[in-house]
Amino acid sequence: MKTNALNSYVPTLEDILVAHERIKPHVHRTPVLTSSFLNDLTGAELFFKCENFQKAGAFKVRGASNAVFGLDEETAKSGVATHSSGNHALSLSYAAGRRGIPCHVVMPHTAPQAKKDAVRGYGGIITECEPSTSSREAVFAEVEEKTGAEFVHPYNDPRVIAGQGTCSKELMEQTDGLDMVIAPIGGGGMVSGTCLTLSNLAPEVKIFAAEPEQADDAARSLRAGHIIADDAPKTVADGLKVPLKDLTWHFVSNYVSDVLTASEQEIVEAMRLTWARLKIVMEPSSAVPLATILKNKHIFAGKRVGVIITGGNVDLNKLPWTL
């Protein structure tokens, strides 16, 4: 491993093993599904790790639970806090609720009512901000100051990355060896956890990341050799808009073989195909890996490939192929 100048603690294999024991009572060991139709179509042997069936509907509950249940009693009393309008907010609210501590979520007032309702449904306490980075940071600083809550970043946090790493640990246990693993990349929390697990437990397994062409900051970062952050990219894969940060960049730059991209149309088609053939409800973000496999068959043909389905929180009244 290259040594990087990092401000934060770099999690280790030991952290993943501790995380897995710690979160077991609070998360599902999600099943791995296969489809001979999709195998025939891609020429690869695909193993779909279904985190859409996870508690709170996404893998994010692994990292959130590890952070929440790893707090000492004194720190835990003041609760946790984050800024997110997506699955991390849901997951942190769920985990905090399980521990019986408060979870403060800063969210733009423009966020869909359904998302606010879902966070409140898990017991999260919402403070609204304006839909801008400056307002979010200012409001979040106020909430932190007032509550003394522990900040849990959606991905650039060693506790979160160690938690996400438990997903590929299970995937390896559930399959008889893999050649490659591919996961969607936004901020890089899942991909970093996957890198941490596989570089230690199965360093022969290649790791690919998949992202929308219209939010291809990770692909460009990897090519440039430094983090490139886009300002508000637009994509149907709304979980993948956020940029890499120092800790996730450390893992991505050291261990990811390539970042592959797919167009909006390719993502929606792969999503519909997965719903139709795997019979699972999953988010557009989760379809990006299959979309990239379908357009890069030469990379995956003949290989045993783990595909991480990251989440299933989607508006059933607004499916992208019917819009």
Place this chain on the structure above:
Amino acid sequence: MKTNALNSYVPTLEDILVAHERIKPHVHRTPVLTSSFLNDLTGAELFFKCENFQKAGAFKVRGASNAVFGLDEETAKSGVATHSSGNHALSLSYAAGRRGIPCHVVMPHTAPQAKKDAVRGYGGIITECEPSTSSREAVFAEVEEKTGAEFVHPYNDPRVIAGQGTCSKELMEQTDGLDMVIAPIGGGGMVSGTCLTLSNLAPEVKIFAAEPEQADDAARSLRAGHIIADDAPKTVADGLKVPLKDLTWHFVSNYVSDVLTASEQEIVEAMRLTWARLKIVMEPSSAVPLATILKNKHIFAGKRVGVIITGGNVDLNKLPWTL
């Protein structure tokens, strides 16, 4: 067991055990999913056996595979035949394809193109008839005569019932004991297989069947003490329109505690709820059990209940809650 005057062979536990070994290479051992949200909502502990993830998208592949792979070489050469425009046609085509023998399917020319394409996709040979029982029977007799193919009835066949019985055998193996099992009922193939398995392996487990109010022939049959068959009932649960026959009536009348019913709206709401919470794609028919649990909470509260999700073949462009 009461003795009934039956024309056909009544399958036994031994037939299920043989069937399970026979079909193992050709079917998935489908996972069992749980949802604490749905447990809280119903007051029961629900274990969803996900046959929507099964090969060809439905439990029917169990019975079809048992029938196809149980044929002697000589009989198998002429292939198999059935009349169905639903999951049995798909499943029989799939199983015959795996064995490398022909599968003849008689189907009304009015059947949706997507269904015809799906059967042909699995290698089935379609002969079209008029959309009436008389035409179907006449055309089917011709096909049988011409091809010498072995008729495999969608449900009133001991080989099919023994195959379907492997589903609840797995469900019992995958859970630490159940108090009740509930499955949708149309012709009664799945329910009969469930009765056969549980009456032998776990006779303390109560068996419930669930059907649409608008196709409640099984409920009325159970009350009347004889088979009542409806003429072309209309329901969103299109897999549940067919009537009981002598062999399935034998099992239903002897072993089913009750047949519960739900309205069209209740079925669609339970379907949407399952998609949203279990994150699975399943047919309206598969939602009928949950719909009946939600309106009969007193029966299921505090119980460990196996719920059979029978299939996942649904038109993703025409979801019933968006119509």
